Amino acid sequence: VRRDLPVDETPPAGYEAILDRADAAARLLADTTPAERAIWLDAIADALDAASAGLVPVAAAETQLGTDRLSSELKRTTFQLRLFAGVLREGSFLGATIDHADPDWPPAPRPDIRRMLRAIGPVAVYAASNFPFAFSVAGGDTVSALAAGNPVVVKVHPGHPELSVEVADLVIATLRDGGAPDGTFGLVSGLETGRRLVADPRIRAAAFTGSLHGGRALFDLAVSRPDPIPFYGELGSLNPAFVTAAAAAERAELIADGFVASLSLGVGQFCTKPGVLFAPVDSGLPAMIAERIAAVAGAPMLNDRLRAGYGEMLADLAGRPGVAVLAGSATPEADPAPTALEVPAHTFLEQGSVLAVEVFGPAALIVRYRDDAELLACAASFDGQLTATIHGADGDRVVPALLAELTERAGRVLWNGWPTGVAVTDAQHHGGPYPATTAVRETSVGTAAIERFLRPVAFQGLPDELLPPALRDANPWGLPRRIDGVLVAAGDRPA
Amino acid sequence: VRRDLPVDETPPAGYEAILDRADAAARLLADTTPAERAIWLDAIADALDAASAGLVPVAAAETQLGTDRLSSELKRTTFQLRLFAGVLREGSFLGATIDHADPDWPPAPRPDIRRMLRAIGPVAVYAASNFPFAFSVAGGDTVSALAAGNPVVVKVHPGHPELSVEVADLVIATLRDGGAPDGTFGLVSGLETGRRLVADPRIRAAAFTGSLHGGRALFDLAVSRPDPIPFYGELGSLNPAFVTAAAAAERAELIADGFVASLSLGVGQFCTKPGVLFAPVDSGLPAMIAERIAAVAGAPMLNDRLRAGYGEMLADLAGRPGVAVLAGSATPEADPAPTALEVPAHTFLEQGSVLAVEVFGPAALIVRYRDDAELLACAASFDGQLTATIHGADGDRVVPALLAELTERAGRVLWNGWPTGVAVTDAQHHGGPYPATTAVRETSVGTAAIERFLRPVAFQGLPDELLPPALRDANPWGLPRRIDGVLVAAGDRPA
Numbered sequence: 001v002r003r004d005l006p007v008d009e010t011p012p013a014g015y016e017a018i019l020d021r022a023d024a025a026a027r028l029l030a031d032t033t034p035a036e037r038a039i040w041l042d043a044i045a046d047a048l049d050a051a052s053a054g055l056v057p058v059a060a061a062e063t064q065l066g067t068d069r070l071s072s073e074l075k076r077t078t079f080q081l082r083l084f085a086g087v088l089r090e091g092s093f094l095g096a097t098i099d100h101a102d103p104d105w106p107p108a109p110r111p112d113i114r115r116m117l118r119a120i121g122p123v124a125v126y127a128a129s130n131f132p133f134a135f136s137v138a139g140g141d142t143v144s145a146l147a148a149g150n151p152v153v154v155k156v157h158p159g160h161p162e163l164s165v166e167v168a169d170l171v172i173a174t175l176r177d178g179g180a181p182d183g184t185f186g187l188v189s190g191l192e193t194g195r196r197l198v199a200d201p202r203i204r205a206a207a208f209t210g211s212l213h214g215g216r217a218l219f220d221l222a223v224s225r226p227d228p229i230p231f232y233g234e235l236g237s238l239n240p241a242f243v244t245a246a247a248a249a250e251r252a253e254l255i256a257d258g259f260v261a262s263l264s265l266g267v268g269q270f271c272t273k274p275g276v277l278f279a280p281v282d283s284g285l286p287a288m289i290a291e292r293i294a295a296v297a298g299a300p301m302l303n304d305r306l307r308a309g310y311g312e313m314l315a316d317l318a319g320r321p322g323v324a325v326l327a328g329s330a331t332p333e334a335d336p337a338p339t340a341l342e343v344p345a346h347t348f349l350e351q352g353s354v355l356a357v358e359v360f361g362p363a364a365l366i367v368r369y370r371d372d373a374e375l376l377a378c379a380a381s382f383d384g385q386l387t388a389t390i391h392g393a394d395g396d397r398v399v400p401a402l403l404a405e406l407t408e409r410a411g412r413v414l415w416n417g418w419p420t421g422v423a424v425t426d427a428q429h430h431g432g433p434y435p436a437t438t439a440v441r442e443t444s445v446g447t448a449a450i451e452r453f454l455r456p457v458a459f460q461g462l463p464d465e466l467l468p469p470a471l472r473d474a475n476p477w478g479l480p481r482r483i484d485g486v487l488v489a490a491g492d493r494p495a
Numbered sequence: 496v497r498r499d500l501p502v503d504e505t506p507p508a509g510y511e512a513i514l515d516r517a518d519a520a521a522r523l524l525a526d527t528t529p530a531e532r533a534i535w536l537d538a539i540a541d542a543l544d545a546a547s548a549g550l551v552p553v554a555a556a557e558t559q560l561g562t563d564r565l566s567s568e569l570k571r572t573t574f575q576l577r578l579f580a581g582v583l584r585e586g587s588f589l590g591a592t593i594d595h596a597d598p599d600w601p602p603a604p605r606p607d608i609r610r611m612l613r614a615i616g617p618v619a620v621y622a623a624s625n626f627p628f629a630f631s632v633a634g635g636d637t638v639s640a641l642a643a644g645n646p647v648v649v650k651v652h653p654g655h656p657e658l659s660v661e662v663a664d665l666v667i668a669t670l671r672d673g674g675a676p677d678g679t680f681g682l683v684s685g686l687e688t689g690r691r692l693v694a695d696p697r698i699r700a701a702a703f704t705g706s707l708h709g710g711r712a713l714f715d716l717a718v719s720r721p722d723p724i725p726f727y728g729e730l731g732s733l734n735p736a737f738v739t740a741a742a743a744a745e746r747a748e749l750i751a752d753g754f755v756a757s758l759s760l761g762v763g764q765f766c767t768k769p770g771v772l773f774a775p776v777d778s779g780l781p782a783m784i785a786e787r788i789a790a791v792a793g794a795p796m797l798n799d800r801l802r803a804g805y806g807e808m809l810a811d812l813a814g815r816p817g818v819a820v821l822a823g824s825a826t827p828e829a830d831p832a833p834t835a836l837e838v839p840a841h842t843f844l845e846q847g848s849v850l851a852v853e854v855f856g857p858a859a860l861i862v863r864y865r866d867d868a869e870l871l872a873c874a875a876s877f878d879g880q881l882t883a884t885i886h887g888a889d890g891d892r893v894v895p896a897l898l899a900e901l902t903e904r905a906g907r908v909l910w911n912g913w914p915t916g917v918a919v920t921d922a923q924h925h926g927g928p929y930p931a932t933t934a935v936r937e938t939s940v941g942t943a944a945i946e947r948f949l950r951p952v953a954f955q956g957l958p959d960e961l962l963p964p965a966l967r968d969a970n971p972w973g974l975p976r977r978i979d980g981v982l983v984a985a986g987d988r989p990a
Contacts, residue, residue: 027903075602097922107570108916115922120935223718227929403961408522412953415961421603426977427592427610429953434722440615440950455935458907458924466898466910480982482921487975
């Protein structure tokens with residue numbers, strides 16, 4: 001018997017119970033040790049891996065994404081859980097800092113002050129459609145919020161409700177078996193419930209991956225609360241790629257291969273899809289791109305709503321003055337194959353933001369530029385981006401200026417690569433200035449994502465036995481700490 | 496000849512020139528080295544120290560704060576500049592992180608990714624009235640924003656315009672002599688100009704110290720921009736202090752001494768003034784407080800507007816049902832002496848937030864509680880605070896629960912101390928949940944304040960010579976870095 005799926009609004013009584021339980025769990029969870037939480041994350045990863053053969057087909061049926069891609073995405077998800085377990089065991093994330101009393105500190109004697117980071121409180125996570133595992137119920141936002149010691153309430157994406165329930169059941173059972181407080185994890189659904197959630201006084205932070213329109217609406221609710229909360233929204237990006245004249249002369253075929261592969265990956269349904277490519281006007285690159293696009297078969301998109309939106313946005317862009325279809329079609333099939341539009345750089349610059357719009361799906365705009373000055377002007381025309389890519393050559397004279405321009409505008413700058421495929425690492429930054437995100441300093445991918453869900457607390461003059469373990473003189477958790485201005489490695493005792 | 500002082504609105508042409516210059520300076524400044532900026536901060540500190548004999552009397556005439564206090568505040572300010580110079584030389588603030596390419600990384604080979612923090616862009620700083628040096632033109636917000644490599648535009652506080660101009664002239668001249676870009680520092684004035692500034696597209700972050708009302712209004716403007724920006728507002732706090740029965744029995748006289756001294760310091764014009772004290776109903780503490788308050792002479796407040804607001808708020812609070820005057824007067828003199836009101840805890844709890852209001856000036860509310868349960872209920876009734884203080888005794892059984900309650904609500908928790916006097920250190924946290932601040936994760940005092948004005952950028956696959964120095968293999972700046980998951984101390988070469 002198939003159970004009720006979370007596609008409608010969560011009924012008020014159920015919603016209240018979930019939020020009350022999350023609220024009640026918050027302080028208990030904040031007081032668990034990082035080592036305990038690491039065990040839970042590892043256990044969730046193990047449970048997901050063990051359930052892989054059952055989960056992947058459910059995901060495939062709901063999202064149209066293939067089982068290869070979904071299996072890989074599930075591996076990424078369980079790897080991410082284990083990586084955060086490692087972050088918890090290493091302990092730097094707590095930012096433990098000890099300043100001993102100092103009678104000579106200017107302008108007045110310094111008391112003993114010790115600071116650490118602590119869980120921020122219940123977190124609302126808005127799941128994305130396009131990563132049913134990695135940016136959904138047990139995805140990066142959930143994992144980093146849980147790792148930080150917060151209860152999580154996930155707002156289900158309606159694109160994969162059955163998978164969401166199966167993953168949630170597994171997460172809840174694993175947390176329960178591991179001894180986590182009741183209420184550590186909950187699931188709600190529905191558009192209105194999602195709006196209610198971000199305004200709920202029991203919620204202390206929210207994370208979102210989705211559209212500019214939807215994300216901004218939730219951001220506006222979060223900041224207009226009587227008590228505003230941090231809202232970490234990843235909203236959208238064009239991910240422009242710039243091919244220098246030297247690179248186009250050196251290896252246009254290779255660039256065309258890579259671009260079309262990145263553009264078509266997952267039917268273009270990635271926030272890091274390269275949506276605009278700048279090519280020298282006299283290069284053969286556009287023709288090579290057209291040739292490769294013609295060889296890519298159509299494939300179904302995630303759902304009918306996205307498919308319809310894709311068709312509308314593509315037709316709108318294709319209908320702008322000066323824009324032509326280079327390859328594919330401005331009125332794509334039901335299962336769309338990639339499409340490239342083209343426009344001269346001077347038109348792109350004249351029309352400004354009208355042509356710099358994200359079309360979610362397998363489409364890109366090829367902009368033909370005349371010279372380096374025009375290339376740099378195009379680069380300078382962008383607002384905030386998740387990524388920006390340069391394809392250049394050794395000793396390429398335009399590159400330093402181009403790199404400087406893009407470093408101002410993007411969260412990640414790539415050299416001779418493609419932005420799809422966001423590695424989960426310490427150095428990753430998946431973020432960027434608005435409108436790429438609503439929080440320019442934060443990342444939703446990589447270990448730094450945990451910072452979003454912690455807040456500092458300083459303790460002044462507390463006797464050792466009243467301090468949290470992380471700040472006691474004996475360093476019982478073996479943390480790396482900053483003591484009187486000096487980083488002291490894990491395990492070392494303070495002087 | 497006394498020059499024009501910045502008390503009126505900055506004229507539009509002047510405003511545009513200042514903002515354009517800040518905008519133009521931003522990228523140049525972001526590309527300066529931390530070592531260069533450290534020299535500038537030290538030079539500003541030296542210049543301020545050298546000008547001390549001239550500046551302190553100007554400050555004293557404008558603020559009514561005494562020269563002793565102002566000299567100490569100036570020392571704090573120059574110490575703070577030098578402390579941030581040290582932060583720049585040490586280099587951890589850049590968060591340099593290197594993940595080398597790894598073919599075995601799950602679920603797909605990892606490219607070389609390197610991340611560091613970079614200046615966020617021009618910062619608006621709203622100066623406070625009550626710290627004419629330390630939270631004003633060259634105060635903590637300005638210094639942390641400049642240290643991070645950002646141009647700063649200060650909105651002058653009208654309470655000390657002459658001092659503001661003198662300090663600004665000195666900062667501008669020192670930066671110019673040190674070779675900083677034109678536009679690194681600017682000064683604007685006027686209420687409307689302040690509103691315009693936070694909405695200005697050239698401004699990328701804002702910091703504010705002041706009232707809940709004024710701060711929330713600016714926050715609302717910052718977040719309703721087409722491109723919302725971070726707004727770091729420190730708005731207000733009651734700084735409740737809780738005296739346990741055991742502590743009151745052990746050392747009531749000492750506690751009364753400390754409380755009245757902290758309450759009256761700077762005529763109560765500190766954001767960390769203890770505004771509420773909880774005392775056991777049967778202790779002699781309120782009487783001892785009354786006795787000490789009677790011995791404190793009146794003193795002028797910063798300006799007539801604050802004095803009028805103080806009188807109104809105090810009268811309002813004193814007129815609430817169940818509130819009585821314990822010492823001082825609900826209709827204070829022109830130069831107010833401290834005043835204590837008193838109320839039973841059950842009335843405080845019944846009336847809720849009506850009695851939990853910050854009265855900016857030398858007033859406090861003494862709440863008499865009957866038992867530990869009532870004490871804990873009072874602690875649990877507070878919303879976000881900059882500080883919360885416990886006066887307890889060894890083995891005091893109520894303390895763990897009280898500490899847990901306050902750790903949830905305050906940015907800094909003190910034991911047997913007083914919250915006024917915020918030491919500038921690494922471990923300091925001067926912040927807290929809303930309404931103490933608009934940004935629960937940030938501090939405006941201490942070296943961590945620099946984090947507010949930096950944003951991450953990741954570089955993927957860049958050749959070494961195109962990387963910023965902080966991320967090159969050779970580590971030319973000798974930074975502490977995290978390399979492939981391991982913290983590598985400054986000076987060590989990567990493996």
